[in-house]
Amino acid sequence: MSEIPAGDADDRHDRFDRLRAEQPVFRDEANRTFILTRMADARAWLNDAAQWRDADRAEPGAYVHAFKPPDMNRPGDRNSGMGWMDEPDHSRVRGPIQLAMSRRVQALAPEVRGIVEAQLAELPAEGFDVLADYALPIPIAVMGRLLGVDTAEVARFRSLSEAALSVFDIGADADARRATKTTSDEIDDLLDEVMARRRAAPADDLISDLLAAQTAGKSLSDSEIRVNCMNLLLGGNVTTADLIATGVDLLLRHPAQLARLRASPALIGAAIEEILRFEPPTNGTQRVASGDVEIGGFPVRQGQVAAVMIAAANRDPTVFPDPHSFDIRRRGASHIAFGGGPHLCIGAALARLEARIAIQALLDRFPGLALADPHAPQRWRPNAAFHGLTSVLVRG
Numbered sequence: 449m450s451e452i453p454a455g456d457a458d459d460r461h462d463r464f465d466r467l468r469a470e471q472p473v474f475r476d477e478a479n480r481t482f483i484l485t486r487m488a489d490a491r492a493w494l495n496d497a498a499q500w501r502d503a504d505r506a507e508p509g510a511y512v513h514a515f516k517p518p519d520m521n522r523p524g525d526r527n528s529g530m531g532w533m534d535e536p537d538h539s540r541v542r543g544p545i546q547l548a549m550s551r552r553v554q555a556l557a558p559e560v561r562g563i564v565e566a567q568l569a570e571l572p573a574e575g576f577d578v579l580a581d582y583a584l585p586i587p588i589a590v591m592g593r594l595l596g597v598d599t600a601e602v603a604r605f606r607s608l609s610e611a612a613l614s615v616f617d618i619g620a621d622a623d624a625r626r627a628t629k630t631t632s633d634e635i636d637d638l639l640d641e642v643m644a645r646r647r648a649a650p651a652d653d654l655i656s657d658l659l660a661a662q663t664a665g666k667s668l669s670d671s672e673i674r675v676n677c678m679n680l681l682l683g684g685n686v687t688t689a690d691l692i693a694t695g696v697d698l699l700l701r702h703p704a705q706l707a708r709l710r711a712s713p714a715l716i717g718a719a720i721e722e723i724l725r726f727e728p729p730t731n732g733t734q735r736v737a738s739g740d741v742e743i744g745g746f747p748v749r750q751g752q753v754a755a756v757m758i759a760a761a762n763r764d765p766t767v768f769p770d771p772h773s774f775d776i777r778r779r780g781a782s783h784i785a786f787g788g789g790p791h792l793c794i795g796a797a798l799a800r801l802e803a804r805i806a807i808q809a810l811l812d813r814f815p816g817l818a819l820a821d822p823h824a825p826q827r828w829r830p831n832a833a834f835h836g837l838t839s840v841l842v843r844g
């Protein structure tokens with residue numbers, strides 16, 4: 449049986465705790481992957497800029513090949529996404545995108561507030577699903593606004609985002625893979641259209657920024673702009689929505705923590721960090737060894753993959769006292785929900801901003817917010833790479 453844990457497994461933390469204590473650098477032979485569960489090993493591995501990210505460099509049979517299937521992009525686009533790039537291309541492509549994003553995200557709070565308010569106005573106090581009716585439309589609208597892509601058809605972007613993420617599900621069947629391919633073709637066409645329009649008439653958006661960087665001499669191809677904008681447009685939607693919905697669920701299941709937050713709204717930043725630590729929306733991330741190395745004393749050969757189990761490292765008892773308790777007053781060590789090193793999530797600041805505004809505004813709007821059925825167990829979506837609830841049903 450594969451040790452790469454499924455997102456829906458209720459007992460995954462028992463397995464993680466056992467692995468961390470007994471086999472912290474565990475070789476999962478079926479998936480040709482080392483599984484890292486200790487925070488110290490995870491951090492060191494992610495921060496090591498010498499290791500590779502590109503799945504094409506992994507040994508045959510490593511599970512990471514399934515995440516980068518050969519036919520998923522247009523032929524010339526295959527290696528254009530920063531998430532799969534190694535140096536020197538990674539810095540060349542990430543640099544201008546990060547610069548444009550950080551400038552725009554800083555100024556985005558009022559826009560996010562407006563989007564959140566509009567979404568709140570739609571919610572019936574007698575009952576709604578925090579995930580589908582509130583959380584999911586928010587990052588879709590925000591990212592559309594930031595990039596300059598019309599995302600008014602929320603349902604379409606939701607299904608596109610979910611199809612795009614299923615590429616990271618090693619359990620996905622052929623139908624799911626075909627749906628993902630159709631999705632990426634559809635978004636490629638949409639982005640080509642937007643790029644052509646912005647080239648003719650620049651607007652106040654991120655796609656125009658990247659086209660301007662290209663004109664100013666930055667080495668950034670059309671394919672690199674298209675693939676990375678697709679990743680921005682779709683990649684952060686489900687993860688950010690999960691952060692918001694899981695966060696609300698956790699707070700409602702921990703009334704003392706909720707009361708603390710209601711009494712001291714300034715704790716919202718700390719609450720978001722604890723939600724990210726406790727139930728990170730991304731289960732893991734990986735690097736390919738660029739040479740023969742040792743991780744935590746275990747030999748790893750060039751081309752072998754080591755995957756960091758984010759959800760496990762975030763509950764390492766040597767770093768977080770009483771790691772299985774949810775406590776928004778934690779101080780000290782930070783989690784690795786956004787990965788680390790040169791590939792640290794480029795959307796982290798944006799996701800934090802959206803979650804802070806969205807969770808706070810929902811609590812303010814509904815002072816008596818409660819789970820529709822407080823006794824119903826949490827149900828996680830089955831996906832090995834992403835971790836989110838199927839729904840969070842509440843009444844206002």
Ligand code: HEM
Nearest residue numbers: 530531684687688691730733786787788791792793795799
């Ligand atoms: C709570 C929400 C999010 C979580 C938990 C999350 C998590 C992650 C993780 C774990 C990685 C891999 C980092 C590594 O390997 O070290 C990553 C990378 C990435 N994320 Fe996010 N992410 C979130 C939101 C977003 C958003 C909103 C965007 C887009 C605006 C985004 C875009 C990306 C991109 C493009 C990368 C690849 C970066 C690179 O390889 O240089 N993410 N994210």
